[in-house]
Amino acid sequence: MSKIAITSEGPGLDDLVDPRFGRAAGFVIVDLENMNTSYIDNGRSQALSQGAGIQAAQLVARAGVDCVLSGFVGPKAFQALSAVKIKVVQNLDPGMTVRQAVEKFKRGTVQFAEGPNRGPGR
Amino acid sequence: MIVSIASGKGGTGKTTVAASLTRVWKRPLVAVDLDVEAPNLHLFLRPVIEESGPAWIEIPVVDESRCTFCQACSELCQFKAINVLGSVVLTFPEMCHGCGGCIAICPERAISPGKRELGEISRGRAGSTEFLMGRLKIGEAMSPPLMRQVKSRLKDMICASGRDAIIDAPPGVSCPAVNAVMDSDVIVLVTEPTPFGFHDFKLAWEAFAPFGKPMGVVINRAGIGNREVYSFCAEKEIPLLAEAPYERAVAEAYARGRIIADLSPEFRNIFVSLYAKIFELAAGTLLMEAPHA
Ligand code: SF4
Ligand code: SF4
Numbered sequence: 101m102s103k104i105a106i107t108s109e110g111p112g113l114d115d116l117v118d119p120r121f122g123r124a125a126g127f128v129i130v131d132l133e134n135m136n137t138s139y140i141d142n143g144r145s146q147a148l149s150q151g152a153g154i155q156a157a158q159l160v161a162r163a164g165v166d167c168v169l170s171g172f173v174g175p176k177a178f179q180a181l182s183a184v185k186i187k188v189v190q191n192l193d194p195g196m197t198v199r200q201a202v203e204k205f206k207r208g209t210v211q212f213a214e215g216p217n218r219g220p221g222r
Numbered sequence: 223m224i225v226s227i228a229s230g231k232g233g234t235g236k237t238t239v240a241a242s243l244t245r246v247w248k249r250p251l252v253a254v255d256l257d258v259e260a261p262n263l264h265l266f267l268r269p270v271i272e273e274s275g276p277a278w279i280e281i282p283v284v285d286e287s288r289c290t291f292c293q294a295c296s297e298l299c300q301f302k303a304i305n306v307l308g309s310v311v312l313t314f315p316e317m318c319h320g321c322g323g324c325i326a327i328c329p330e331r332a333i334s335p336g337k338r339e340l341g342e343i344s345r346g347r348a349g350s351t352e353f354l355m356g357r358l359k360i361g362e363a364m365s366p367p368l369m370r371q372v373k374s375r376l377k378d379m380i381c382a383s384g385r386d387a388i389i390d391a392p393p394g395v396s397c398p399a400v401n402a403v404m405d406s407d408v409i410v411l412v413t414e415p416t417p418f419g420f421h422d423f424k425l426a427w428e429a430f431a432p433f434g435k436p437m438g439v440v441i442n443r444a445g446i447g448n449r450e451v452y453s454f455c456a457e458k459e460i461p462l463l464a465e466a467p468y469e470r471a472v473a474e475a476y477a478r479g480r481i482i483a484d485l486s487p488e489f490r491n492i493f494v495s496l497y498a499k500i501f502e503l504a505a506g507t508l509l510m511e512a513p514h515a
Binding site for chain 1: 296301302303305306307308310312314317
């Protein structure tokens with residue numbers, strides 16, 4: 101596993117994790133091999149009346165990540181991510197920074213989700 | 223002439239008004255229930271259903287062997303019902319509005335139309351009145367495409383017979399409600415003179431006014447609540463077409479699926495006069511009466 105995406109309130113490792121997936125402010129993409137980061141703004145998804153989760157899944161899929169770390173992932177987003185074999189880690193604690201989430205991931209103390217943890221809707 | 227009976231919220235007696243108006247309508251008429259999520263006009267009119275069949279929506283079916291994953295379909299669809307992720311095309315049929323856009327735009331002709339059942343359209347007759355109704359399947363969210371199909375059936379019926387139409391529109395001011403009143407000649411807003419009723423009435427008026435259609439108000443359960451609706455109508459010059467008083471007999475009749483206009487000659491007259499005023503409103507000859515405060 102080399103690249104992961106974390107839903108984030110801002111562009112850097114010290115920004116807070118955004119618990120939402122589809123309506124997240126953006127995604128911090130971390131290359132685990134060299135810890136290089138980049139940021140994808142999710143503003144367009146936030147403006148959509150439906151399908152924000154799908155749009156977000158498209159964005160992270162295009163970034164070539166293997167795993168998404170977030171708080172809540174809805175059923176359509178989950179289906180979209182599964183379709184391109186992107187793994188999902190959900191239920192990240194609110195108040196965690198992106199860096200803490202990445203460290204947790206690297207320690208291997210996370211669980212890959214079997215299914216969405218949120219009902220349909222936003 | 224097409225008349226829409228609308229209201230800012232449910233439970234104002236919109237269907238009762240539509241049913242009563244149907245009863246007193248003198249010209250040949252089609253009564254249409256466009257409240258496809260919860261149709262109930264038939265409970266009052268009790269039509270004999272002559273024909274009933276499923277309504278379909280056209281959804282995209284992708285042949286991935288022809289697809290080059292160019293994303294044209296995915297870029298086009300504003301509903302995110304067709305999506306390209308890498309080399310996977312993912313469709314969400316329940317989110318598709320059946321516009322056919324993706325099918326038309328695909329440069330590889332990789333998308334063909336499939337179908338999904340939305341609900342049911344029924345046609346029948348209540349006395350001399352023709353009856354038309356759409357009913358969405360339980361749990362189905364896609365009401366505009368079904369309403370479009372009901373409306374196109376209505377158009378055929380009107381063209382063939384020259385009948386007038388009364389549309390029982392969905393309550394509220396969202397897309398389905400606006401969609402229902404959009405191509406009518408007159409909009410009748412039903413409200414009750416309570417603070418909640420007034421609040422939703424105002425929203426409905428604001429949503430429909432931009433269409434510039436003749437619009438009037440029927441106040442149901444007159445006598446309860448306050449005068450807010452009356453002063454608002456006076457200020458905005460919205461004609462008050464009828465008032466149906468609040469009486470126990472009305473509530474009982476409603477509960478038993480009876481039509482108010484059938485209750486007594488007095489009630490019938492309210493709707494006979496409403497009928498006349500709707501034609502005056504459409505012709506622009508209706509005199510504004512000062513609301514009796
Ligand atoms: S437009 Fe056609 S070819 Fe392009 S991605 Fe969609 S289905 Fe494939
Ligand atoms: S038919 Fe229209 S709404 Fe349905 S997927 Fe294609 S573009 Fe989207």
